[in-house]
Amino acid sequence: MLSDAQFALIARQAKRRIGLALKPERLAVIDARLAPLARREGCACAGELIQATQERCDDLLWDAIVDALVDPSTNFFRDRDAWRALRDHGIANILRGRAANARLRIWSAGCATGQEPFSLAILLDELREEGQGATAEIIATDVSARLIDKASAGIFSQFEVQRGLSVRRMIARFERIGDMWRVNDRVRAAVRFDAHNLLHEPAGMGPFDLVLCRNVLSGMDDEDRKATLERLAGSLAEDGMLMLGAEEDAADVTDAFSRTNETGLFLRNAYWRKAA
Amino acid sequence: MKSCLVVDDSRVIRKVARRILEDLDFEIEEAADGLEALQACRKAMPDAILLDWQMPVMSGIDFLRTLRNEQGGERPVVVFCTTENDVERISEAIKAGADEYIMKPFDGDILHSKFAEAGLI
Numbered sequence: 519m520l521s522d523a524q525f526a527l528i529a530r531q532a533k534r535r536i537g538l539a540l541k542p543e544r545l546a547v548i549d550a551r552l553a554p555l556a557r558r559e560g561c562a563c564a565g566e567l568i569q570a571t572q573e574r575c576d577d578l579l580w581d582a583i584v585d586a587l588v589d590p591s592t593n594f595f596r597d598r599d600a601w602r603a604l605r606d607h608g609i610a611n612i613l614r615g616r617a618a619n620a621r622l623r624i625w626s627a628g629c630a631t632g633q634e635p636f637s638l639a640i641l642l643d644e645l646r647e648e649g650q651g652a653t654a655e656i657i658a659t660d661v662s663a664r665l666i667d668k669a670s671a672g673i674f675s676q677f678e679v680q681r682g683l684s685v686r687r688m689i690a691r692f693e694r695i696g697d698m699w700r701v702n703d704r705v706r707a708a709v710r711f712d713a714h715n716l717l718h719e720p721a722g723m724g725p726f727d728l729v730l731c732r733n734v735l736s737g738m739d740d741e742d743r744k745a746t747l748e749r750l751a752g753s754l755a756e757d758g759m760l761m762l763g764a765e766e767d768a769a770d771v772t773d774a775f776s777r778t779n780e781t782g783l784f785l786r787n788a789y790w791r792k793a794a
Numbered sequence: 795m796k797s798c799l800v801v802d803d804s805r806v807i808r809k810v811a812r813r814i815l816e817d818l819d820f821e822i823e824e825a826a827d828g829l830e831a832l833q834a835c836r837k838a839m840p841d842a843i844l845l846d847w848q849m850p851v852m853s854g855i856d857f858l859r860t861l862r863n864e865q866g867g868e869r870p871v872v873v874f875c876t877t878e879n880d881v882e883r884i885s886e887a888i889k890a891g892a893d894e895y896i897m898k899p900f901d902g903d904i905l906h907s908k909f910a911e912a913g914l915i
Contacts, residue, residue: 593907598910676879680897680900680908681903682907683911685884685894685895685911689884689888693881694881
């Protein structure tokens with residue numbers, strides 16, 4: 519088991535590197551998440567792994583440790599009601615403000631294993647089939663290169679593909695390869711994956727019409743959350759929208775965003791300017 | 795409270811499904827094959843049916859085709875729950891009138907997700 523001093527060390531690194539605020543009561547989870555990496559590094563347990571970082575002064579090892587702490591849990595169309603609101607209010611609202619042939623730019627920030635950006639691609643594909651969508655460029659990023667690798671393959675287990683997808687959506691957009699399911703070429707081609715740390719400026723990425731950053735900011739302390747929200751605001755068009763997790767707020771720490779009537783959906787305030 | 799008929803020739807699967815669905819507030823009836831299921835439906839149409847494919851006496855797909863031609867048989871929401879995972883088989887089930895489809899093995903999350911997709915939750 520990790521000592522208090524080792525936990526403090528991990529917490530400091532996690533905050534500095536990716537803005538992840540670790541809570542001491544999650545020690546058992548941290549221990550479990552580090553166990554596979556510890557084994558790969560030839561250590562008996564997480565405690566030994568942390569000891570190794572001090573002996574080796576290995577920066578890349580710290581990157582790997584922090585990477586292993588990123589919560590990978592996600593589902594297709596996670597929170598059904600939120601996705602309905604995104605389709606009926608969020609995307610509808612954005613499309614009203616755009617030319618009929620406009621190409622939307624959407625950023626899935628903190629996409630984990632890719633279910634979120636692929637859900638978006640499926641949703642937009644369905645809207646187009648109903649004759650009311652626009653073409654879109656979806657950029658999906660995560661701080662974890664490990665998760666981006668898995669996401670960009672577009673291959674999901676039978677368990678993953680049954681969490682959040684209706685059977686009709688599944689057979690319309692996926693093909694079975696043995697026991698795995700791969701998104702079809704159209705859906706896969708709609709999404710571009712890249713590693714990106716939300717603590718850094720999204721230089722050259724914006725402006726976006728819509729940014730999804732769901733269940734990521736709740737892992738940050740208020741200082742990092744505010745700064746990250748303002749970086750996201752800076753990457754949005756003036757009338758752009760932000761979608762957070764169902765339990766998350768943006769308007770409590772920054773005046774860059776206003777709440778809407780829909781849970782999880784926020785509007786960038788046109789008057790807001792990034793502090794120089 | 796909604797009712798769900800769990801149709802599977804495995805007692806273990808029926809027990810697992812019953813436990814999960816009771817937690818989701820369903821009242822459970824059980825049947826061990828398609829014919830038993832049909833008899834149960836003729837007595838009282840359930841709101842939902844969780845349906846295995848391969849069973850003795852009458853298979854799930856034969857049961858479903860018969861059910862959909864019965865008086866009131868269009869009403870129950872039918873969720874297949876089977877090891878069959880060929881796309882052709884899945885399409886065949888949808889064509890026969892299935893509303894949702896679960897590929898075994900499943901867990902509580904998947905059952906919950908699929909029942910939500912089918913509008914049962």
